[in-house]
Amino acid sequence: MIAWSGRRKALMILAFIGPTLLGILFLNIYPIIYNVFISFTNRNQYHPNPDCSVLVTSIIEPKCWPFFKASTGLGTPYTIQSPAFANYETLIGQLATRPGLIAIAEILLCVVPLIVAGQVNKYYNRKISRPISGSGVWIIGLALTILIGWLVNFPNALDQLQTDSDFFIVVFRTILFVAITVPINYIFGLAVALVLNTEYIKGRTFFRTAMIIPWAASTMFIIMSLVWQFFFRDVGVINQLLKIVGINGPTWLNSPTYAFAIIILVNLWFSYPFCFTVILGALQAIPADQYEAAEIDGATYWQQLVNITLPLIRPAVVPAIVLSAIGAGGFQMFGTVWAITTGGPSRGAGVPGATELVMVYAYKQVFQFNAYAKAGAFAVIIFIFLFIMTIYSLRITRITEGAFE
Amino acid sequence: MTRKPKTFAVFIQYLFLVLMTIFALYPIWFVILASGRVGQRLFTLNLLGMFIPTEFNFDNYQIMLAGQQQPFLLWMRNSAFVAALTTIACLLIATSAAFAFSRFRFYGREAALILLLAIQAFPAVLSLVPVAQLLTAFGLYANLWGLVIAYVVGNLVFTTWLLKGYFDTIPIEIEEAAMIDGCGPIQSFLLIGLPMARPALAVTALLAFMGGWGEFVFASVLVPSPATRRTLMVGMYQIANSPAVPWGLFAAGAVMTIIPVMIVYLYFQRYLIGGLTLGGVKG
Numbered sequence: 001m002i003a004w005s006g007r008r009k010a011l012m013i014l015a016f017i018g019p020t021l022l023g024i025l026f027l028n029i030y031p032i033i034y035n036v037f038i039s040f041t042n043r044n045q046y047h048p049n050p051d052c053s054v055l056v057t058s059i060i061e062p063k064c065w066p067f068f069k070a071s072t073g074l075g076t077p078y079t080i081q082s083p084a085f086a087n088y089e090t091l092i093g094q095l096a097t098r099p100g101l102i103a104i105a106e107i108l109l110c111v112v113p114l115i116v117a118g119q120v121n122k123y124y125n126r127k128i129s130r131p132i133s134g135s136g137v138w139i140i141g142l143a144l145t146i147l148i149g150w151l152v153n154f155p156n157a158l159d160q161l162q163t164d165s166d167f168f169i170v171v172f173r174t175i176l177f178v179a180i181t182v183p184i185n186y187i188f189g190l191a192v193a194l195v196l197n198t199e200y201i202k203g204r205t206f207f208r209t210a211m212i213i214p215w216a217a218s219t220m221f222i223i224m225s226l227v228w229q230f231f232f233r234d235v236g237v238i239n240q241l242l243k244i245v246g247i248n249g250p251t252w253l254n255s256p257t258y259a260f261a262i263i264i265l266v267n268l269w270f271s272y273p274f275c276f277t278v279i280l281g282a283l284q285a286i287p288a289d290q291y292e293a294a295e296i297d298g299a300t301y302w303q304q305l306v307n308i309t310l311p312l313i314r315p316a317v318v319p320a321i322v323l324s325a326i327g328a329g330g331f332q333m334f335g336t337v338w339a340i341t342t343g344g345p346s347r348g349a350g351v352p353g354a355t356e357l358v359m360v361y362a363y364k365q366v367f368q369f370n371a372y373a374k375a376g377a378f379a380v381i382i383f384i385f386l387f388i389m390t391i392y393s394l395r396i397t398r399i400t401e402g403a404f405e
Numbered sequence: 406m407t408r409k410p411k412t413f414a415v416f417i418q419y420l421f422l423v424l425m426t427i428f429a430l431y432p433i434w435f436v437i438l439a440s441g442r443v444g445q446r447l448f449t450l451n452l453l454g455m456f457i458p459t460e461f462n463f464d465n466y467q468i469m470l471a472g473q474q475q476p477f478l479l480w481m482r483n484s485a486f487v488a489a490l491t492t493i494a495c496l497l498i499a500t501s502a503a504f505a506f507s508r509f510r511f512y513g514r515e516a517a518l519i520l521l522l523a524i525q526a527f528p529a530v531l532s533l534v535p536v537a538q539l540l541t542a543f544g545l546y547a548n549l550w551g552l553v554i555a556y557v558v559g560n561l562v563f564t565t566w567l568l569k570g571y572f573d574t575i576p577i578e579i580e581e582a583a584m585i586d587g588c589g590p591i592q593s594f595l596l597i598g599l600p601m602a603r604p605a606l607a608v609t610a611l612l613a614f615m616g617g618w619g620e621f622v623f624a625s626v627l628v629p630s631p632a633t634r635r636t637l638m639v640g641m642y643q644i645a646n647s648p649a650v651p652w653g654l655f656a657a658g659a660v661m662t663i664i665p666v667m668i669v670y671l672y673f674q675r676y677l678i679g680g681l682t683l684g685g686v687k688g
Binding site (some may be wrong): 064207210222241332 | 418499534542555591652669
């Protein structure tokens with residue numbers, strides 16, 4: 001649109017996007033660089049301060065900048081680790097040794113049949129006829145996975161890895177959390193949306209409004225999480241109700257399993273209104289004649305659901321699922337867990353607690369143990385993972401498609 | 406779905422809806438009940454009192470608002486200040502960037518757009534230490550202005566993408582016509598782009614305000630003390646983690662914090678739902 005060019009154009013564009021770039025540079029890119037740098041040092045509670053005579057440090061540490069130099073603390077300064085990757089080594093621990101690698105390989109082997117099943121289905125979907133139904137392929141794949149898991153002694157491999165490294169425990173548990181919480185959120189969202197999308201239910205507006213309420217509350221998750229925590233306290237609401245029935249309720253938040261389940265339940269409360277809204281919007285966009293045609297052909301409710309509804313809402317729902325899986329309601333979950341369990345219940349000193357997800361672990365490393373360098377290395381690994389996931393999700397969700405014309 | 410459903414199926418569906426509604430509303434209802442109870446406990450031995458207001462008085466609200474124990478109104482003012490400034494600054498900065506990304510063609514445009522998204526993958530919790538150090542260096546640590554800066558930048562990427570998506574949907578012909586009449590890029594931004602993007606701006610403002618109002622992690626690290634400078638969320642968290650928790654006060658504070666937001670949310674619901682899918686960025 002802009003016909004002119006040269007310096008004037010460059011200045012104009014800079015004036016428009018300059019403030020944004022400046023902000024991003026200082027508060028997004030600088031922290032990344034800082035984390036990468038700090039991950040190669042031994043900065044921790046014993047070496048908290050920068051050594052401004054080192055060139056790199058004096059550039060990166062705000063405390064060393066000539067303008068602000070006054071505030072450099074006393075304490076022993078931190079130095080670059082030797083070898084430089086020492087933090088990464090302690091973090092990943094025994095994963096890189098022989099038993100660790102074998103255990104990883106065994107776990108990966110268990111996933112292979114599922115991937116193959118997915119590919120086989122993809123292949124047959126392009127054919128006119130298929131020798132075996134889609135769910136059949138999945139069942140065979142699942143059976144093979146269980147068989148291989150039994151052969152290589154999957155739980156054993158898992159135990160091996162869990163005793164070896166904090167990093168593995170935390171990441172594994174976070175992935176487990178995402179794998180449970182996201183499907184549950186969307187299944188409930190789907191169920192509510194399907195019921196509310198029918199015509200014979202009375203008071204749909206009321207129900208819809210009522211179910212939006214947790215969404216509004218989720219902007220102030222810290223307060224509602226504290227309330228939920230109260231429900232599950234030793235003398236909380238749930239246990240009081242159980243007592244009336246004559247059951248002595250457990251101390252919910254002291255049990256690793258219950259604590260994990262509670263986190264998932266609370267996250268369901270916060271998240272399903274959003275899932276429900278997305279799905280309802282997609283459902284209302286499906287033309288009614290599709291169902292009429294199916295009706296004439298004698299399709300049952302389930303057949304309509306599986307063959308019409310689900311495939312047609314897919315394009316709207318998949319991006320939302322992917323984004324919530326890698327976002328703050330999934331992999332980067334922090335606030336809710338922090339308010340309810342602060343990562344506990346503890347499983348012994350120096351071992352991550354039962355609900356210590358990735359972000360909670362990182363937060364604790366920094367603000368409770370002052371292990372800045374270790375947390376930096378952790379941050380770098382997590383960032384690489386999230387970076388890849390983000391790029392990948394851009395591809396499958398096609399959010400950026402058409403954004404560059 | 407033209408088929409007439411069986412009575413039993415309809416009954417199951419109603420049952421499910423009612424259960425889900427109770428699940429959705431009970432925590433809020435519980436807080437409202439607890440805020441009206443005498444004494445500083447959330448639970449009641451009275452079974453009926455857990456579900457209907459058998460007693461209700463406004464003592465807790467009075468204590469909270471009088472600010473004898475906690476500077477509640479001050480926290481509220483701090484939160485409102487931070488949220489409002491965040492909203493204004495975010496709109497000012499992000500709209501111009503979004504307009505440039507949408508309308509101008511320049512070297513590195515696509516790369517910058519993708520880079521923004523990729524950088525956003527760096528978890529906010531892990532950038533807290535460098536951000537805190539940077540703000541300390543500039544004398545903005547434990548200062549609400551520093552918090553505003555952190556929030557604004559935290560919102561920038563999402564906002565820029567959302568608004569860019571919306572600007573893309575505005576037909577460019579209007580601006581081209583204006584250009585022929587001698588309108589420059591700044592004028593076309595201020596006089597055409599901004600007025601036409603009003604719905605998107607409203608949604609962005611609402612989301613930014615809510616984000617600033619309810620954010621906890623940054624606020625707790627960047628403005629930990631003094632008590633009079635805390636934001637609402639940090640203050641409420643401190644109440645709930647004090648040795649003998651004054652639960653009645655907490656509940657009253659929670660109601661006063663949540664209900665206004667809920668009303669705003671319900672009122673703007675339709676725009677919000679539309680707005681999230683507006684620019685193609687959902688989340």
